[in-house]
Amino acid sequence: MDRSTFNDNYNVVIVGAGPAGSSAAIRLARSGRNVLLVDKASFPRHKLCGEFVSPECLDHLEVLGVIPQVDRHGPQPIHKTVFYSSGGRSFSVSSRWLAKNNGDSIGLSRRSLDQILLDRAGECGVDVLTETSVLDLSVMNGQPVHLSLRSSDGVPHGVTASIVIDATGRGRYVAKKFDAATAARKAGQVAFKAHLQGARIEPGACEIFSYPGGYGGCSQVEGGVFNLCFIVDAALVRSVGSDPIKVLEATVLKNRRAAEVLADIAVEGEWISVPIVRYGSMDPAPSPGIIAIGDAAAFIDPFTGSGISMALESSRIACKAIMESEDLDAIANAYRISHAAAFGKRLRTCRALRFLSNSPKIADAMITGFGTSEPLRRFFARLTRSNPLTEASVK
Numbered sequence: 001m002d003r004s005t006f007n008d009n010y011n012v013v014i015v016g017a018g019p020a021g022s023s024a025a026i027r028l029a030r031s032g033r034n035v036l037l038v039d040k041a042s043f044p045r046h047k048l049c050g051e052f053v054s055p056e057c058l059d060h061l062e063v064l065g066v067i068p069q070v071d072r073h074g075p076q077p078i079h080k081t082v083f084y085s086s087g088g089r090s091f092s093v094s095s096r097w098l099a100k101n102n103g104d105s106i107g108l109s110r111r112s113l114d115q116i117l118l119d120r121a122g123e124c125g126v127d128v129l130t131e132t133s134v135l136d137l138s139v140m141n142g143q144p145v146h147l148s149l150r151s152s153d154g155v156p157h158g159v160t161a162s163i164v165i166d167a168t169g170r171g172r173y174v175a176k177k178f179d180a181a182t183a184a185r186k187a188g189q190v191a192f193k194a195h196l197q198g199a200r201i202e203p204g205a206c207e208i209f210s211y212p213g214g215y216g217g218c219s220q221v222e223g224g225v226f227n228l229c230f231i232v233d234a235a236l237v238r239s240v241g242s243d244p245i246k247v248l249e250a251t252v253l254k255n256r257r258a259a260e261v262l263a264d265i266a267v268e269g270e271w272i273s274v275p276i277v278r279y280g281s282m283d284p285a286p287s288p289g290i291i292a293i294g295d296a297a298a299f300i301d302p303f304t305g306s307g308i309s310m311a312l313e314s315s316r317i318a319c320k321a322i323m324e325s326e327d328l329d330a331i332a333n334a335y336r337i338s339h340a341a342a343f344g345k346r347l348r349t350c351r352a353l354r355f356l357s358n359s360p361k362i363a364d365a366m367i368t369g370f371g372t373s374e375p376l377r378r379f380f381a382r383l384t385r386s387n388p389l390t391e392a393s394v395k
Contacts, residue, residue, distance in 0.1 A: 007127065010036045012322070013147055013161040015134055015174050018047065018110070020294025020311035021167030022117035026064050027319040029124040036127045036159060038149065043118055043130050047110035048193040048272045050217055051227045052078065052206055052305040055095055055103035056385065060312040069116045075106035076220040079204040081305060084257040085364040086211055091371035097381045098305075105206070105305070107221040109195075113308075137164065137174065143328070145289050163322060163331070166292040167315075170277070170299050178287035187275030189214065190237045191302075192230055192244050195268045199226040200261040208303055209255040210363045215303055216252045218262070225268060228252075231276065231302065244271040279354065280347055284314075284339045285332035293318050298343055301350040304384040310343060317342060349383040 012028050014021045017039035025037040053075070061067055082092045095105040122128050131152035138146050144160045151157070166174035199218055201207045206219035209230075216230025232251045240246040253259045281298040285291050294311035321335040353366075370377050 007034065007036070008159055009144075010034050010127075010159060010161045012036075012163045012165060013038065013145070013159060014165040014167055015039075016167030016169065016294075016296070017041075017043070017118050017121075017128070017130065018114055018167060018169065018294065018311065019117060019308050020296075020315045021165065022114065022121045023060065023064055023312050024165055024167065024293060024315040024319055025121040025126040026117070026124050027316065028322065029121065029126045031319070031323050033322075035121075035125075036129065036161070037118075037121055038129045038132050038134060040133045041130060042152075044111045044115040046193075046195075046269070046272060047114065048191055048229065048274050049110045049227075049307065050206075050219070050229045050302050050305060051107055051109050051113075051221050052081075052217075052219060052308070053106045053108050053113070054098050054305050054309050055101055055105055056099035057309050057312055058103060058106070059099070059101060060309075060316065064117070064120060066116050066120050069120070070106075070108065070113070073108060073112045073116070074222045075108040076222060077204055078105040078107055078206050078219055081105075081206045081208060081217075082202065083208045083303075083367055083370070084210065084255060085367040086255050087364060088256040089364065089367050089371060090257070091367055091377060092205075093377055093381045097378050098385055107206070107219045107227065109221045109225070109227070112222060134174065137177065139287065139289065143289060161289075163289050163291060163328070165318065166290065166296045167294050167311075169295040170274070172282065172292060172296045175282070175286050175290055175292040175296055178290050179283055187234050187277050189231050189276040190234050190247075191274050191276055192228075192232070192247060193272045194228050194244065194270075195221075196226040196228050196262075196265045197224075197268055198264045198266050199228070200264070201226065206305065207257065207261065209252055209258040210367065211251050211254045211258070214251060216258070217302070218258075226265075228262070228265075229302065234275065237273075242273070244273065280351060281339075281343065283336075284318075285335050288328040288332060291318050291322075291332070291335060297339060298347060300343075300347060300384075301354055303353075304346070304350060306346070306384055309385075313342060314339060346384050349380070353380075 011033040135148040208217045213233040214231040284297040293314040
């Protein structure tokens with residue numbers, strides 16, 4: 001976007017152009033709202049993510065009008081997820097259990113997915129500014145919100161908006177300014193990601209490896225590349241000088257299956273790492289006119305493979321609340337209620353599973369137990385999903 005064509009006032013400003021932010025921008029622009037989408041990054045860019053696009057995501061992507069673009073990138077079909085204990089025991093979950101459409105999951109890099117959605121937002125009339133940071137934001141007399149922006153060339157600009165949507169991910173960089181509960185805390189875990197060549201995982205599978213102190217997953221994305229993403233204790237990372245290969249050797253490769261299938265890998269590109277401070281839900285509407293979506297509202301355990309799904313679902317729920325009222329308090333209340341109804345059960349389920357899996361012995365026992373009962377696997381797979389809201393009113 002030519003910055004000289006800036007508006008000074010928008011109905012909605014969205015900060016963060018991942019799946020949550022870009023999908024919200026598309027929905028709101030198609031409903032007639034004047035929308036600005038801002039991101040500090042230069043696109044296309046890589047992002048730390050399992051890059052597992054579950055089947056319910058495809059329903060969202062169809063509504064957003066990007067399935068043809070997704071297909072052109074050649075995503076990898078993923079028929080099942082296989083969980084491996086440290087000793088090699090396993091159980092599998094079919095992708096077809098995860099959504100009512102009974103479809104497969106796909107592996108698609110965030111570099112591709114985010115660019116597809118960002119391009120679609122522009123096509124729908126969204127003003128898009130990349131390489132642009134939000135320096136500050138404030139509420140003037142309760143309304144509207146004023147944002148101070150600065151582009152990569154150092155040029156400042158100010159805009160106002162009736163609503164600002166925080167889609168900045170776990171950092172919650174907008175919402176935390178209005179939410180004392182989002183206090184700085186020390187990260188207990190660190191997540192790593194890399195793209196690989198040479199992984200020997202089962203074709204059409206996402207493999208999840210359990211090991212003391214964490215878990216990781218590997219699946220194929222477009223172009224014959226494999227995505228490896230794993231979580232480990234922050235103390236261990238510090239003990240090996242934050243070297244990703246040493247971390248990998250000290251954790252993931254302690255799993256028998258992982259050591260077998262990752263024996264001959266070659267890393268393609270650079271490692272990405274981010275600290276993990278919290279799991280679970282934060283206040284999704286911390287102030288009138290401020291709404292958080294995606295990971296900025298709730299961060300779910302990556303082993304569920306539902307991070308992208310929650311980004312798209314929370315975007316849809318937030319847009320529905322915005323479209324149905326002009327009163328900021330009514331919007332906030334409707335969004336809080338709908339967000340809790342959609343995600344509360346799955347977040348509680350994952351919290352319980354996370355607590356139990358902290359012990360390697362219990363984790364191995366759980367994997368053994370799940371492996372003996374398909375009905376049990378189906379039941380817990382569905383508990384990590386929510387029943388999506390009606391789509392018709394928010395297309």
